[in-house]
Amino acid sequence: MPLHRSMLIAMIGVLIVAVGGSPVAADRDKAARDKATRDKSTHDKDDKSEMAEARDQVEQRSRDLGRTQLKLATAESRLQDLAATAERLVEAYNGELVRLRDATARHESLTADLQGAEAQVEVARRQVAAIAADTYGTLDVNRPFVAVVGEGADFLRRASLLSQIGDEQSATMKKLHDSQQVHAILQAQAASALRERQSAANEAERLKEAAAKAVEEQLKETKAIKKEQATLEERLDAARSKVERIQREREAKRLAASALRVGSAPKWARAAVAPGAAAPGAVSASAMGGVAARWALDQLGKPYVWAADGPAGFDCSGLSMRAWQQAGVNLDHWTGTQWTSGPHVPLGELRPGDLLFFGRVSDDPGTIHHVGIFIGRGQMVHAPQTGDVVRIASMWRRDLVGATRPA
Template sequence: MRAFRAGLAACCLVVTLCPPAEAERAPSPREVKKARQVARERSRTLGVVTARLATAQSRLDGLAAEAERLVEAYNGEVVRLRQAELSYAQARERLAAADAEVERARQAVGLLAAQAYGGLGLMTPVVGMLVDQGDREGALHRASMLAQLWNERAAVLGRMHDTQQVAAILRTQAANAYAAQQVASERAEEARKAAEAAVARQRRDTRQLRVRTEELSRRVDAARSRAQRLARRRAHALSALATGGSAPGDMVADWALTQLGKPYVWAAAGPNTYDCSGLTMRAWEKAGVRLDHWTGTQWTSGPHVPLDQLKRGDLLFFGHVSDDPGTIHHVGIYVGRDQMVHAPQTGDVVRVSSIWRGDLVGATRPR
């Protein structure tokens, strides 16, 4: 009797400390339907945002191409501006030469004016020659000299006028060319700045959409995982009712499926975060089997199972060298149909994945 009472007290203590897991309650058809509806709604939202992201990315590509074109246009204007500056400098040199020529012509004209100021000017010596010499032949010669002097004077005046015209034309052309190129360069610079600002805004919008898409994708995965988890729990619960019980491995696999979506955290063992061996330790704990929080001893926690004889709840181990258990670095829980539940890595969540990886070492059935 005393032993019976002690056993009864122990049973009560186990029930108190380890209440029935959520996996033991079969979700209702309504819960499964609602979970699937949530997954569909989130998928639709994700589709809309994904389409917006694609449109934004396309617009960003177009803006980037346009900005690049405008930047190159600006670069071209800068090159042409440098050429215009060089041409302007050369024109100024030519203008300086023309101005010097104008000054020389002006001095020659000034000399003529000074000579003319005395009255007859250039004609004074000529008149003297005409008065002093009375022969006809000498008069003709002196008349010829007078005409030549007048022609030289006209040439000096004409050369000054021409140099002044050339200088004015060069001055106008150089100033106009430089001013026009300066305006073109300023327009190109403004267009470049506007294009780069548009690209910056579009990159910001695209980045926000990408973040939103990633967030929605995670929520969709979580919703789908929950719907699948509820459906599997219901199917298994109904099967268990039909067969009258459940094997420890089924309990392990079913409980592991209730943890989908919880974040991976290094060295964590629940209840809200896990690493790989922390998840497997807690799962087998639900079936009454105590494991260490380490893949090294979990690998030796029971008989090794051929991969063609896997059962739900078996532990699958992965290493850097597929035939060397000493390289094991990851573990997962087999849940059937070549799938496992595992806590993959930092930044990821507990999820269902295929067991067939290149670093698969083998399987263990704890006991």
């Protein structure tokens, strides 16, 4: 009896282990699942943190660039104002040079007039001296006029005496006096005009040089700001590229996760397309369709790639073309000719592998824009669109046109 009891207990233990597994194993599996969940949560948080940081960088650098662009606009506006001022001062300087040239010419003309006046004074002096010599015989006509005039009171006394000589001598003395006045006036005018023009020219040159220096300094500042702007643009581009890279990585992870979710076909789909699942009397045709459908199910999770026909990715007609190629039927990579590649099948008589077409009912096959591969239960395998993966979906869509069984 104890032996039977021991055997019974052992059998119950075996059944418990077989049915429920050991508590230690269950705990270990639960711990592994919990760790995977925590790791995924941590990874998701890290991804979100990295994306938030990258976007913050984009925003900050966009603000920095905006401020620099405003600073550059201000600098360029100031540069334009300074350049306009410099141009005005350059032209003012040019005008002063013209006036200085005219003043110089005027001075030279007045100098010539002055020399003429001095010559007239010399003539008058000689005339007076000649008259005096004729009258008194005491004047030396070879003495310079300045020396005579420089004698001051004595000269005037003599002139007073000479003024009494008669009308002819009086007229000659008046000429001498007038010539002296003209000499003084012309000399003052020439000197004053030349000083004014030279002073104005010097001031114009100073202003011109100051304006040119201001323009040069502002130009340097503007170039520095442009360089700063270029650097900020590069940094902003780098930040944006980082955001785009993170987005691509996240999208790739999403697609990978999606591929994991849809990567295994449900058991009913595998069973529906398994060899020997077809109805009697249509073994050959259904076998071909089953081959195509099974191959299509093996592509689940691969990305949609425009105009691609595998092996890494597919578009809709590329997937159907390759699927039926496995069954020995060559189709074009185009929904238009795939639609006419065999007899059209009523939707109530569909078999796995039949091609389902979507678009607009028309005599023009070019109006058909999508194709899927029937697998049973109203479902199909297809490559939907950019950003998606090969997946199982319902065949019942508003734009369903009909079905074809390639042959």
